[in-house]
Amino acid sequence: MERDAATTDWTTYYTRGQGRPARDLVIHGAAAAPAPGHAVDLGCGDGAETAWLLANGWRVTAVDRTPEAMPLVHANAATALGEDPGARLTTVVADLAQARVPEADLVLASASLPFVPEHEFESMWLRIRAAVADGGVLAVNLFGVNDSWAHPETGIANMTFHDRAAVEALFEGLEIVELTEVEHDGPSGAGPKHWHRFDVIARG
Ligand SMILES: C[S@@+](CC[C@H](N)C(=O)[O-])C[C@H]1O[C@@H](n2cnc3c(N)ncnc32)[C@H](O)[C@@H]1O
Incomplete structure (x- = not known):
């Protein structure tokens, strides 16, 4: 494995995505919530x-390890609102x-949690589950075990992958609103690859 999730430089990814639309995961996740309130965007990237x-009326806490993401988050927010978001x-x-x-x-958590290593995933997941308010929504992508990045020859070190049974176990006790498993060959920032992804929206 040549790449390591712990040392990946995400700035090129942000530049390539400039002006991209919001992902379906957030649109469907927000639709599953009773009303706009407080949202946390984990691994927010460009924002x-x-x-x-x-x-769309939410207050947001946007979290990312990459400091270069934050000026983009503020700029994208100001563009979307036509004004500085201030305390929101x-x-x-x-x-x-x-x-x-x-x-x-x-x-x-859109395309971010798989970049946390296996030995830290469980404790992170407990904190994420505990953060979902009563009646609140958890909307995440997870990567599957058939993904190219899961395999020694084509993989990225320090990532976490799940099979379907493990994904279902993570959401025990929540009401599943959507659980989509997608597999396809396609491009990535690191060249063509096989994608295996779970998109999950669940209600607490
Ligand atoms: C593939 S990008 C996804 C960005 C955005 N959520 C999206 O859907 O395009 C992954 C993001 O997760 C962040 N990330 C990766 N590992 C992280 C970690 N351990 N803690 C916080 N952020 C992390 C990266 O900095 C990057 O912005």
């Missing part, structure tokens, strides 16, 4: 999802493996 949430947006530079996750009506 396209945070901007969408702010424009809090940005936190932190590693999800240790970060405090504040209670939220929507806990969103």
Whole structure:
């Protein structure tokens, strides 16, 4: 394995995604919540999802380990709102493996949790589950075991992958609103690969 999730530089990824629309995960996740309230965007990256949430009436705490993400999060939020988001947006530079996750009506993690290593995943997951308010929504992507990045020859070190049974176990006690398993060959920032992903929206 040549790449390591712990040392990946995400800035090129942000540049390539400039102007991208918010992902379906946040749109469907917000639709599953009773009303806009407080959302946490874990591994927010450039903040396209945070901007969408702010424009749709949510307050957002956006968390990412990459400091370079935060000016983009603020700029995308200001563009979406036509003004500075002020106190409705809090940005936190932190590693999800240790970060405090504040209670939220929507806990969103779009393409971020798989980049936390296996030995830190479980404790992070307990903090994420505990943060979902009563009746709140958890909307996350997880990567499957058939993903190219899970395999020694084509993989990235220090990532976490799940099979379907393990994914279902993570959501025990929550009401599953959507659970989609996707497998396809396609491009990535690191070249063509096989994608295996779970998109899960669940209600507490
Ligand atoms: C593939 S990008 C996804 C960004 C955005 N959520 C999206 O959907 O495009 C992964 C993001 O997770 C962040 N990330 C990866 N590992 C992390 C960790 N351990 N703690 C906090 N953020 C992390 C990266 O800095 C990057 O912004």
